[in-house]
Amino acid sequence: MKKYIEGSMAVAEAVVLCKPNVISAYPITPQTHIVEDLSQMYANAEFKGQFVNVESEFSAASVCLGAVVTGARAYTATTSQGLLLMSEVLFNMAGMRLPLVLTCANRAISAPINIWTDHSDAMALRDSGFIQLYAENNQEAADLHYQAYKISEDDSVRLPVMVNMDGFLLTHSFEPVDMPTQQEVDDFLPSYKPRHYLDVKHPITFGSMVGEDGYMEVRYNLEEAMKNAFGVIEKVTKEFEQKFGRKFGIFIDTYKMEDAETVIVALGSVVGTIKESIDLMRANGIKVGLMKVRTFRPFPKQAIVDCLKNIKNVIVIDRASSVGSGGILATEIRSAFYGNTSVPKVNSYIVGLGGRDITIKTITDIVGNFANVKVQDSQFVELDHKYMQAGDEYLKTI
Amino acid sequence: MDKKKHLLAPGHTACAGCGLSMGARMVVDAAGPNTMIANCTGCLEVFTTRYPQSAWEVPWVHSLFENSSAVGSGIEAALKAMGRDQEIRVIAQGGDGGTADIGLQSLSGMFERGHDVLYICYDNEAYMNTGVQRSSQTPFATATSTSPFGKASYGNPTRKKNMAKIAVAHEIPYVATATVGFDMDLKNKVKKALSIRGPKYLHVLVPCPLGWKVESRLTIKIAKKAVNSGIFPLVEWENGKVTNVRKITPEPVTEYLKLQGRFKHLFADNDEARAHLASIQKFADENIETYGLKS
Numbered sequence: 209m210k211k212y213i214e215g216s217m218a219v220a221e222a223v224v225l226c227k228p229n230v231i232s233a234y235p236i237t238p239q240t241h242i243v244e245d246l247s248q249m250y251a252n253a254e255f256k257g258q259f260v261n262v263e264s265e266f267s268a269a270s271v272c273l274g275a276v277v278t279g280a281r282a283y284t285a286t287t288s289q290g291l292l293l294m295s296e297v298l299f300n301m302a303g304m305r306l307p308l309v310l311t312c313a314n315r316a317i318s319a320p321i322n323i324w325t326d327h328s329d330a331m332a333l334r335d336s337g338f339i340q341l342y343a344e345n346n347q348e349a350a351d352l353h354y355q356a357y358k359i360s361e362d363d364s365v366r367l368p369v370m371v372n373m374d375g376f377l378l379t380h381s382f383e384p385v386d387m388p389t390q391q392e393v394d395d396f397l398p399s400y401k402p403r404h405y406l407d408v409k410h411p412i413t414f415g416s417m418v419g420e421d422g423y424m425e426v427r428y429n430l431e432e433a434m435k436n437a438f439g440v441i442e443k444v445t446k447e448f449e450q451k452f453g454r455k456f457g458i459f460i461d462t463y464k465m466e467d468a469e470t471v472i473v474a475l476g477s478v479v480g481t482i483k484e485s486i487d488l489m490r491a492n493g494i495k496v497g498l499m500k501v502r503t504f505r506p507f508p509k510q511a512i513v514d515c516l517k518n519i520k521n522v523i524v525i526d527r528a529s530s531v532g533s534g535g536i537l538a539t540e541i542r543s544a545f546y547g548n549t550s551v552p553k554v555n556s557y558i559v560g561l562g563g564r565d566i567t568i569k570t571i572t573d574i575v576g577n578f579a580n581v582k583v584q585d586s587q588f589v590e591l592d593h594k595y596m597q598a599g600d601e602y603l604k605t606i
Numbered sequence: 607m608d609k610k611k612h613l614l615a616p617g618h619t620a621c622a623g624c625g626l627s628m629g630a631r632m633v634v635d636a637a638g639p640n641t642m643i644a645n646c647t648g649c650l651e652v653f654t655t656r657y658p659q660s661a662w663e664v665p666w667v668h669s670l671f672e673n674s675s676a677v678g679s680g681i682e683a684a685l686k687a688m689g690r691d692q693e694i695r696v697i698a699q700g701g702d703g704g705t706a707d708i709g710l711q712s713l714s715g716m717f718e719r720g721h722d723v724l725y726i727c728y729d730n731e732a733y734m735n736t737g738v739q740r741s742s743q744t745p746f747a748t749a750t751s752t753s754p755f756g757k758a759s760y761g762n763p764t765r766k767k768n769m770a771k772i773a774v775a776h777e778i779p780y781v782a783t784a785t786v787g788f789d790m791d792l793k794n795k796v797k798k799a800l801s802i803r804g805p806k807y808l809h810v811l812v813p814c815p816l817g818w819k820v821e822s823r824l825t826i827k828i829a830k831k832a833v834n835s836g837i838f839p840l841v842e843w844e845n846g847k848v849t850n851v852r853k854i855t856p857e858p859v860t861e862y863l864k865l866q867g868r869f870k871h872l873f874a875d876n877d878e879a880r881a882h883l884a885s886i887q888k889f890a891d892e893n894i895e896t897y898g899l900k901s
């Protein structure tokens with residue numbers, strides 16, 4: 209049934225439809241509406257599991273870890289500082305091969321403190337062992353949760369999944385979202401039946417110390433599990449499409465790629481703006497298309513190379529930067545082409561940090577200038593020079 | 607169950623005479639097989655779970671240094687959510703560092719939320735796993751690797767933070783101190799704690815021959831002396847009130863201190879050393895007074 213609801217509410221309702229046994233979370237803007245909505249559903253007995261109100265994100269993640277290891281399905285949501293505070297636990301969960309779904313309402317990282325969207329938080333956790341999926345709009349954000357549990361709990365994967373949705377731009381915006389019935393979700397997502405869990409009848413030890421004799425092998429298996437996720441993501445996405453009739457791509461999605469000479473690559477909600485820009489540019493005869501990255505971990509090298517190998521120009525839009533290295537998505541896309549015979553010209557643009565608007569003009573300017581620039585390091589786009597002065601210098605000017 | 611079978615099996619890699627290994631075995635044996643344990647990083651975790659072996663005969667999980675109380679909270683919440691909470695008891699445990707320092711916040715959260723979990727702090731009065739660095743449970747004037755004795759130092763400059771009182775301040779139903787020196791007392795406290803619903807806290811003094819620089823055959827003796835000098839009183843609080851103390855005929859604290867290399871510098875023949883010893887005796891006297899320990 210289509211509902212005109214806020215992104216956070218769509219996610220909260222989707223999560224409850226997935227019937228987690230334990231939810232534990234800690235409020236942080238712009239994730240707050242998700243936890244508040246879940247709290248209300250708990251108060252209304254619409255969510256029938258345990259809701260654990262903790263004293264920090266670190267404990268929220270730890271409570272989830274304890275719940276999953278006991279055989280429960282668990283859920284948490286956070287962003288930015290909260291994600292960083294959780295990070296020690298998140299690496300641990302992935303290493304212990306514990307399924308979980310975490311919604312990250314993407315937000316910038318302090319300092320300077322800033323509550324608005326960018327992808328610095330999730331990108332900082334890219335090496336954690338979490339599967340990372342990025343939503344373009346609220347329908348996709350909600351739908352990703354049903355799929356995320358199924359991917360996460362697959363026995364060949366058993367990895368936690370982070371569903372990313374841009375803070376405010378998605379979490380606080382109202383859109384029509386098609387919400388399935390409980391029966392439909394139950395048919396798609398069976399209850400969680402782990403192979404190993406804490407059970408007094410079959411006592412086992414979790415979280416052992418593994419020395420130099422076996423640590424590499426355990427980490428190798430983690431890497432393999434990530435590879436297995438490719439097949440599982442594909443299978444689950446296709447099954448979802450069959451059951452619900454909706455599809456947003458598997459690893460990547462494309463828009464107006466036929467005959468495109470220039471392709472813009474991005475992830476998250478900016479994809480909507482880029483599509484509009486493409487329509488405008490195409491009306492002016494510019495052959496431009498879009499490749500959206502939906503699955504960032506595992507990184508879909510093959511799908512990306514297949515999609516872009518015959519393209520002349522690739523513009524990568526990054527809403528985060530690895531300080532000292534530059535655009536993260538761009539770097540990974542460039543490296544995906546290493547050893548390939550046909551390599552596009554790939555340039556990297558850092559845009560929209562800390563909630564800075566990415567407008568159609570931002571996109572059309574980048575495309576318009578592309579022919580004039582060589583292959584170069586990541587460029588920060590639309591910098592305001594007055595803020596680049598030292599604080600005391602700037603204050604003298606106002 | 608076979609009477610001789612312990613739920614913490616022998617064959618682990620603790621040092622000889624390790625008080626922590628004795629304490630952990632007494633606790634899990636008293637708790638019984640229907641127990642699940644969340645454990646902090648520290649000596650206990652390291653010497654019991656070197657993969658692919660494990661000394662634990664009950665379901666057991668280790669996640670991080672500072673989160674066993676939150677992991678235990680999650681276990682309890684999951685058992686409740688899945689209707690498995692009736693027959694199973696949850697224990698969260700860690701060393702003094704994992705409990706009183708880096709894990710204090712998540713422990714406070716576990717108390718405040720009222721989880722039905724027994725928390726056990728195994729206090730060996732320093733970070734032993736990483737090489738005997740000081741913690742907030744290291745006593746005054748103790749030489750450790752980060753509070754060594756030197757020209758400008760008499761060892762650790764601060765007093766032991768009172769964890770039992772911090773637990774009591776959370777208004778939880780049961781708090782107690784215990785030690786491996788009095789094994790029946792420790793086991794009875796575990797059983798009593800587990801018969802009560804809600805959060806419980808047990809602070810167990812466990813001598814560490816390596817870190818305390820005592821002979822490994824003296825573990826039990828030294829633990830008894832800690833109690834009998836009044837420096838580590840055995841107390842029970844039920845619903846915030848002291849309901850039981852172990853009475854003693856106090857011995858001078860020097861009887862306890864002189865057996866341990868970590869206090870050796872206090873026995874030098876000078877006024878400063880004597881003043882430090884006098885301070886420690888005063889702490890014991892305060893305990894004797896506060897809890898009415900004299901029999």
Ligand SMILES: Cc1ncc(C[n+]2csc(CCOP(=O)(O)OP(=O)(O)O)c2C)c(N)n1
Nearest residue numbers: 647648649671701702703704732733734735
């Ligand atoms: C976040 C973090 N910081 C530091 C460490 C290193 N570390 C592991 S165990 C430990 C000390 C443990 O001390 P305690 O809790 O008293 O247990 P013990 O080994 O003395 O029984 C430290 C500092 C760690 N594992 N994680």
Ligand code: SF4
Nearest residue numbers: 620621624649814816
């Ligand atoms: S260092 Fe101390 S606590 Fe650790 S195993 Fe040895 S005796 Fe036990």
Ligand SMILES: [Mg+2]
Nearest residue numbers: 701702732734
């Ligand atoms: Mg210790």
